[in-house]
Amino acid sequence: MEKDITTEEKIKEAARKIFLQKGFAGTRTRDIAEEAGINLALLNYYYRSKEKLFEIVMEESLKQLFLKIILTLNDKSTDLSSKINIAVDLYIDILKNNPNLPLFILSEIQANPEKFKKKIGFSNVSFHDVEIIKQIKIQLDSIGLEISPLHIVVNLISMTIFPFAAKPLLKIVGNMDETAFNHFLEERRVLIPLWIKSILKL
Amino acid sequence: MEKDITTEEKIKEAARKIFLQKGFAGTRTRDIAEEAGINLALLNYYYRSKEKLFEIVMEESLKQLFLKIILTLNDKSTDLSSKINIAVDLYIDILKNNPNLPLFILSEIQANPEKFKKKIGFSNVSFHDVEIIKQIKIQLDSIGLEISPLHIVVNLISMTIFPFAAKPLLKIVGNMDETAFNHFLEERRVLIPLWIKSILKL
DNA sequence: AATATTTTTAATCATTTGATTAAATAATTT
């Protein structure tokens, strides 16, 4: 039993749930309070303002979506082929537990681009220095394909993330219930690496 | 000169611009009025309410994103290979002119799933009856690949749409300005059909 | 146990925001 979850944490968890669902503008602090089962004033007592609370949730969400994956993509000790498997695996795992993380982050950026310009410049590392980009570049050269390695990474991320962003739509169009959708995702867990590798002739 | 654009139209255009950028909850009717250069009361005079105006903008946005593409995918007179080219072409053209259309639609659905359950059931046509699905099924059978044709369509749409949804992020990560980003898109216009066809061994 | 500190609550404030109203202006009809 984790009964001893503090009020402060309860509020953040509730905020996270509602913010990810409704976005910043669509969220009312009263909804967060209700979800957390606390008095509205406690939100301001612990977090000062809706904005501050949002900042924290967003910060953690960005980390959750990017940190692990960047470490994975940048790892020097795994070869390209395994790295592709691991990356897809990792993303699907993270997103199965946080299905609306991508849409949340992307649409908050769209609604407020200036605010994120600085925040996303987390690593001052040029993308050319990321290990997987180098690995892809080498492989593309060796098969004589003259395209930017970025295309490959974008493909991997697109094919993995998009189904989550479009989940409600996909379920309707594909006539899938939750179980069928999960099955669809598990198929993609296997297929996406195969497709990426076939592009790279790996 | 199209000087004779009516007030009613001016409001809708302004609404479209702001709604697509900020979403329903993030948009204030005052911003729409300002963008349109009209008195706030005119918005309600012509459209009754923010909701009604939004409904109209959303209706048109859905049509814009889905109608042409569905007609394209469902066309019986084009073979699979050309259809893949045409679909990617069409999507990139539409989205170049409306870069935040996808994120707008997807996030409004996420924020309000119930409301769209019925609205998206536009065609009661099962996805199995859509021509491109049949064409893909035939091709997959002929190469002995036992996967759902939906995967292929999802790949095509993912790889095409996602770069628009992630545009601000992509520009930062890939060190691209607007011109470079457009160039990136034009490369994908050619590449995506090749990748899809390679999956299908076409 | 008494005191001080932290946490929680109910009530309220002030601002924002969608919407309305009544009057003014412009356009159309008779």
Added chain:
DNA sequence: AAATTATTTAATCAAATGATTAAAAATATT
């Protein structure tokens, strides 16, 4: 031209919403 109708404006309303306050309750400290 007069009368009617449509459009536009400024002022205002009412509800929603983020935030604060002062008091109560719970907890920790002495």
